[in-house]
Structure formats: C-alpha cells, structure tokens
Amino acid sequence: MTLPDISVDLAPNNPRELRLANPVIPASGCFGYGQEYAHLIDVQRLGAFVSKGITPKPRSGNPMPRIVETPAGMLNAIGLQNPGLRDFIKKYPPIWNDWTVPVIVNISAETVEDFVEMAATLDEVPGIAGLEVNVSCPNVNAGGFCFGWDADMTAEVTRAVRAVTTLPVIVKLSPGAIDIVEIAQAAEEAGADAVSLINTLVGMTIDTRRRKPILANQTGGLSGPAVKPVAVRMVYQVAQGVSIPIVGLGGITSLNDALEFFMAGASAIQVGTAMFVQPTIAMDLIDQLPVWLQQQGCESLADIIGSANPRFRAKLAVESAESAAV
C-alpha cells in the first residue's frame, strides 16, 4: 500500500510553483547554507531548506556572546553575519544548482530599496527555488521600526519585491506585531505567494552577578520549545484570515509539535533551533509523518491541514466551492 501524499505547493498562484516532495523545511539561520549538515543527513530528501539570511553588503554580525540558553529555549543575537549578496551568489547557488532539494533564500534589509536590489538580482540566479522575505528587520527610514510590525510597511516591501521577481515569495512574519493577521493579509494583498511564521520573539536575560544583560547586543531573539504555543496560536489566527499557504514554525522538536501546526492550518513547517540539538529531526519528521497519516486513515496531508481550526476549514470549503463554480 502506498503511503499518503505529503507533497505541497507553497506557491499555487505562481507559474514558477514551489513544489515540495514533503512539507519539512529547516529554517533560516539554523541550517547554514546546507553544506554544514551534508555529512550528517541526506539534505536532498528535505522538502526544501531556507538559507541563512543575507543582506546586500557583507556583515560581520554582533559582538560575543551572541547566544544564551534559556528555559527550553535560546536567545540569539547573531546580527545577520553573512558574506553579502555578491559573494553569496558566487559561492552557494552554483552548488545548489546541482542539488535536487529546492533552496529558499532568506533576504534581510533595512530599506525597501535594499530588498528590491536583492530580489531583482536573485530572480534569474540558477539554484534558487524561492525567496523568504525577512521583515523582522528595523526599517532605517522609519526610525528603526520593524517592517513586520506595520501592515503598510510589510505591504510596501512585499509589493516592491513582487514587482522585480517571478520567484515564489514567502513573507516571514514577526511575532512582535500587535495584530499578525492584519500583517499577513497585507502581505497577501501585496502579492506574497505564502507567509511563514513565526520569527523569534525579542527577549533578554540578565547576568545577576555582573548586573548586565548576558548578550553583548543586550536583546536577542527567543526560539525553541518555549515559543511554540505562541507560534501555534498565531498560525491558527492567520489561517482564518488569509487564503495563501502558511508555513508554520517555532519550537518544533517532534512529530506531535509538527501536527499541531498542520492542524492549526499550516501547509508546511520549518524546524529551526531543533536542528542544532538533533540534526536528524527533519529526517525523522519526513519518515514519521506519512506513517502517522496512514494510521489515521488519511489519504494525504491535506486531510489534516486546519483540522483543529473549524473557521479555517469553513473558509476553505467556501473557496473551493467558488473555484469549482468558475
């Protein structure tokens, strides 16, 4: 008996598609550029992976310490250390072009113009299957206010990126937004093919002996199991408000965690911090998911997407009735 279908298309409205053999994706910043893990796991079996966030110019990142463990989680303030757009293009996409796994490139910038420059340059680069736009960055032209906390700024970045690339565009949402549904809808209206959520939550931990924050940057992004309930709740809400595919992430360390995201309404999931701890976790999920679906009598992954989210399922039913009527 064949196992249930777990393939997904994260860009159904885009002629270039973003078809994945399975819905399991290592998250940006937690998988390097793919090669780091190639000795430990079969990278080609992944649904896709998202590469470390790149910026137009090289960045050496923040001073040390950059990471600190917290209860069932960690704070990081890496500061987007990366070789910059030009060296990135020379070094990594040529390697990925020989790989079968789709690679999604995470882009970060502090101005709309910089996002546009990267998206336009990457559009025709072989070896890249899609872009993930990291809007959890300060907008230097808005007093450092995070793009992803404001619907208009998120829409502006998305629209500008959409205009210069035909690649599938995933907008990665920040959990710092007051109303994440509003931000997701703004991204959808501005042409995003999908949204991914959540990025890290801003946090701090203080060294009480030295009476100062442990991270040199003072604040850092909280990730890992500690953030999972927040992430699941946000995916659940966003699923009721948008019609594009949702990629859910935040604290996934097991099949049960992944199922929570699918049942909340995610079409695919990403694994971040858990990749550091258990490099085989993505492979384990790819193996376990179809077996679990079969045990549950499901024909495909679609059977469980949003199955804990009645308003999402109702919306889906209306949408598919509408498209059948056309």
Place this chain on the structure above:
Amino acid sequence: MPPKLFQSEILAIEPELGDASRVTISVPAGMANEVRPGQFVHILPRGEGTLDPLLRRPFSVMRPRPENQSVDILVRPFGRGSGWIARQKIGASLDVLGLLGNGFSINPSARNLLMVAGGVGAAPLVMLSEEAVEKGLNVTFLMGGATAAALLSPSQLPESVEYVVATDDGSQGHHGFVTDLAPNYVPWADQVFTCGPEMMFRSLRRALEPHRLHRKPPIQVSMERSMACGIGACLGCVVETKKGMSASCVDGPVYDLDLIDW
C-alpha cells in the same frame, strides 16, 4: 572522519580535579584512533521526555582509548548541563555528536612543548602531552587551580612530563597564577599550548609579551565559546580573528593566539 551522531555508554567515572569527574564514554568503531588533541564531543545533557536544558554541551577529549573504543572526558559540574552529565551513572546512555573541531598541531621542528592549563582546560592538554611524549618530545605542563584539590593528579600525565603547579590559595606549588610561571619557560619552549578560562589567555599573553621575539614561541589556544550547533551553522560561537569572524566549532576551537583580535 566526518562528525557522527551516536548513542554512547558511560563505561567508567573517576573523580578528578576536585569536584570534577573523568568520564569514559564509548565511541563508534575507529573514532578513538582518529581523535586529534583539542577536538571535542557535543553531548546532549538530558534524558528522554524533557526538553530542558535544550542545547548540547561541548567537552574536549582528554584521552582516546582505542583499545576499548572509548574516550575520556573531564566534566566539571558547573551549571545545569555539566551537572546533569556529572550525575549520570556507569551504564547510562548519552546522545553524542562528534568528533568536532580542528585540534592542536605540533610543528614538525618543535622539540620542547610548554602546556599551560587552567582548571578543566587541562583535558585536551593531557592528550596532547601523551601524543608529544610518544613522539619523543619534551613536555613541561603548567597547571593552575584554586586549591591543591582542584589540580590534575600527576598520574594523569606521562612520567617524563615535567609537572609544575600553581594555586590561588598557595596550598600547593606556586602561590598565585599559573601564568606567573610561564615566562621562565619561554627561552626553552618551541611552542606553547594553552586551554582554560579566557581571562587566563589574556594574562598569559601579557606575561609572555616582553619575553617573545618575533612572536616566538608561537602560542596555540583552545577557545571556549557557548555553542549551539557545533557544526558551523548557527554562528553563535564565533571568535574575532584578524582574518574576520571565525566559527570556533569548525575553524577552532584552537587558534594561534596572535591571530585573535582582543
């Protein structure tokens, strides 16, 4: 050998260095033959059914034991992770990623090697000393600790190694820092190797500066950084070097001291 994920068994636990333990853990076939001094293993400090503490902890290999496919590590119960490992019993199973890191390298022309160890930083230098003595090289091992009880027992080093100690409280050897002793050996040493707290590296560099000509003898240092992945993916463990940011889990933890940007 590329890094492997494996289940390891604790084969022996012996007290060492005061409250620390020397823990013998099994490794996959062939791995014990391939360890380079300075390489480390990344250990998950928790059992099944819990997610806390979340991250692995790095531990330098103190001694490979190819005869029974195992390695010794030296674990000081410091916080949550190392404390958990130190509380495990013989027969317990550990989730390990290794071998990681680059390791020390002895220059082909070097005859006289100076080791400068602070606390559990002694671990990789024990392995390096054993390898050096096997090659017929001369080794002086300077060891510093808070008290006499916190020093490495001499039985852990080959007999031909000259072992000199310093304690903060003067309970054994030199009363003061191990770095006070180092300048005397500079004219003799062809190479210096050090591992311990970062404070010690800074004072070692300061103490040796006036005695070194043309950056000789060269000094290799094993840096200690908080790590997440251990394989170069997270960039949480970087060391600022004169050639830029370097991920100490793959390009280190051993660096030429003069290349580090302090």
